[in-house]
Amino acid sequence: MDVIPQKVLFINAADGSFRVEDVKDNEVIGPVDYALKYANDDNKFFFGSGVLAGSVIPGTRRLIFCGHSPLWDNFYISTMGGAAMVFRHLGINYVVIENSCEEYSVLKLKREKDKLSVVFEPLNPEEIWRGYKGKIGYYALQEYVFDKYREDYDDCIDEFGKLRILATGPASLKTNMGAIGSAYIEGDKPSSVDCWAGRGGIGSKLVQKHRIVAIVFGGDYKDDSLANLDEFNKYFEDRFHKSMIQKDMEVTVKYRYDPKYDSGGTLGVNYSTTQTWLFSFNYSSVYLSDEERMRIHNDFIKKHYLKQFNEETIKPRRFKTCGESCSAVCKKMRDEYKKDYEPYEALGPNSGVFDQRAAEKLNHYVDAMGFDAIQAGGVVSWVMECLSRGIFKKEDFGLSLEPRFDWKNFDVVKDSHNNAELGIQIINMILTNPLFSKSIRTAAKEIDKKYGVKSINLAVYTASGSNGCMVPNMYWGPGLFSPMPIMGKYFQYYKYSIADPYKLGKKNVERMIKELYSDNSGCCRFHRGWIEELMQDLINKHFGTHIDFYSHHKKLVRMINKNNKSVFWESERVIDIIFEFLKKFVRENPDDASAKEWVAKFEKDKYRAAKEYWEEIRRGISDALEE
Numbered sequence: 001m002d003v004i005p006q007k008v009l010f011i012n013a014a015d016g017s018f019r020v021e022d023v024k025d026n027e028v029i030g031p032v033d034y035a036l037k038y039a040n041d042d043n044k045f046f047f048g049s050g051v052l053a054g055s056v057i058p059g060t061r062r063l064i065f066c067g068h069s070p071l072w073d074n075f076y077i078s079t080m081g082g083a084a085m086v087f088r089h090l091g092i093n094y095v096v097i098e099n100s101c102e103e104y105s106v107l108k109l110k111r112e113k114d115k116l117s118v119v120f121e122p123l124n125p126e127e128i129w130r131g132y133k134g135k136i137g138y139y140a141l142q143e144y145v146f147d148k149y150r151e152d153y154d155d156c157i158d159e160f161g162k163l164r165i166l167a168t169g170p171a172s173l174k175t176n177m178g179a180i181g182s183a184y185i186e187g188d189k190p191s192s193v194d195c196w197a198g199r200g201g202i203g204s205k206l207v208q209k210h211r212i213v214a215i216v217f218g219g220d221y222k223d224d225s226l227a228n229l230d231e232f233n234k235y236f237e238d239r240f241h242k243s244m245i246q247k248d249m250e251v252t253v254k255y256r257y258d259p260k261y262d263s264g265g266t267l268g269v270n271y272s273t274t275q276t277w278l279f280s281f282n283y284s285s286v287y288l289s290d291e292e293r294m295r296i297h298n299d300f301i302k303k304h305y306l307k308q309f310n311e312e313t314i315k316p317r318r319f320k321t322c323g324e325s326c327s328a329v330c331k332k333m334r335d336e337y338k339k340d341y342e343p344y345e346a347l348g349p350n351s352g353v354f355d356q357r358a359a360e361k362l363n364h365y366v367d368a369m370g371f372d373a374i375q376a377g378g379v380v381s382w383v384m385e386c387l388s389r390g391i392f393k394k395e396d397f398g399l400s401l402e403p404r405f406d407w408k409n410f411d412v413v414k415d416s417h418n419n420a421e422l423g424i425q426i427i428n429m430i431l432t433n434p435l436f437s438k439s440i441r442t443a444a445k446e447i448d449k450k451y452g453v454k455s456i457n458l459a460v461y462t463a464s465g466s467n468g469c470m471v472p473n474m475y476w477g478p479g480l481f482s483p484m485p486i487m488g489k490y491f492q493y494y495k496y497s498i499a500d501p502y503k504l505g506k507k508n509v510e511r512m513i514k515e516l517y518s519d520n521s522g523c524c525r526f527h528r529g530w531i532e533e534l535m536q537d538l539i540n541k542h543f544g545t546h547i548d549f550y551s552h553h554k555k556l557v558r559m560i561n562k563n564n565k566s567v568f569w570e571s572e573r574v575i576d577i578i579f580e581f582l583k584k585f586v587r588e589n590p591d592d593a594s595a596k597e598w599v600a601k602f603e604k605d606k607y608r609a610a611k612e613y614w615e616e617i618r619r620g621i622s623d624a625l626e627e
Helices: 031-038 084-090 125-130 137-153 170-174 202-210 229-240 244-251 265-273 290-314 341-346 356-368 373-388 414-432 440-451 501-519 525-543 549-561 572-588 593-604 606-626
Strands: 007-012 018-022 044-048 063-069 074-080 094-098 105-112 115-122 164-167 180-186 189-197 212-219 331-334 337-339 462-464 468-470
Touching (some): 031 044, 031 074, 031 094, 044 202, 063 202, 125 170, 137 164, 137 189, 137 212, 170 202, 170 414, 180 202, 189 331, 189 337, 229 244, 265 341, 290 356, 341 373, 356 414, 440 468, 501 606, 549 606, 572 606, 593 606
Antiparallel strands (some): 044 063, 105 115, 331 337
């Protein structure tokens, strides 16, 4: 098989030297392939785009970050919307950074007239994070870098800005939960549509391992070979009998606007549909009856939290993109606040916050500090429940507020604001108390050892190896707690319709294979409705290759899974989430004999049953990979 043309920029952060090499491995068709084989060392930082980033196809400009995660303690993939729109003008596909700068620095990448430049410029990030032009943290650093270097990129191609900035916040310096944020340039400043490579602690790796706090790039390279709209339209019309834009509009209805729910985006559609499946109050809602959870949905979500969102964002159509021309317009805005389901759930209802003003305040602060919002939300909600149950006292950790976690006596505005303020205090505690800086898993174990308590039984995470962990995505499905090699993304079956653990394990593998069609192609998974059917043809026909996408990505999953270090559930709360899921599943599927058997096993001995259930998921994963 011929090699798809790809170039790699290698940078030595220790001395500033760099070189560009062609990819010579015909098994590398995308960034995940390359990173796993050649940039998975702890001393290497990798990011890059897919081979279609220069095309006219919507959703193909995602920037992919891969490598060893300090949080998961294994290979990880994190992605950022729209950033490859500008990155592609560097004329390279991938960047590999090795070693560390002597001082904290900004990395400047630029291509001008076929010449690539790589420059490191030192700065004191903590001084900038404290405040710049009325902003703090990540937002301050992004603005500062833009103001200082914008003129250096005046001759670059302008597509959603002549430059793009990847920036970090204090969380990347102080914790293992740091993310990398970026917003496209709009007019004379970064827009308010910040996008995040949020999961896996990759910001922490960039800052702590390489002493790079921000990266800015732009260029004048253009690849006209991918600009033929007629060519790509034909691929869509041959497969779907629809134009590219027609098909893309069809598969992105949820993320744009779905008339079935008179709402849109992940926040609008998910809160319209989760109802009795919604997590709230640190997952303790799983112990409530369906009727009680429906009361929470009706009184707190439908009549207030979702209503606010629909009136303020959906009705006035405050929709933006991530920084490329895209029919999904998935970024749902209210002023400077971008609304997505996962962060507004982890730092929303699951943290006892059901008011948009309160959620905006908490989420925006977490973003300013540069955290993975889901991971931070898991810590916030866990600490809140520990406080509400008296497992430890607020004075033990310098907190001044008590959580309001009694849903039966909950003032949806007043108590939400109290919990948001407490959430901000907890975030500051994480940044200043080393006990909490590694992860929720490490913090729970150290607190339990120090105070002789069992806070770990309220902590919700999946574990990897001795120290790695990940707070799951905010869906009540057992797939989100599976022993897969990468957790915290959608590399598993995340819906509610499978209770059989062996079948679930096999389904997890199928989903991971298909999800990698998107990540390894540098594409946004919101377009997976056509990606998983057509990407193989797009790549093969345009580049003249003969790649079997399913076989290729199944092999890739096997390679990733070779170092699977998943650990059985360490928290009673996680076991109860599975147990309560099975009971709810039986209520809704009374003829499912397998689910009934599992409920009986859990009722007899939930710990033994949970271990058996977990092992059956793992057996399904193993068998699916061997088939």
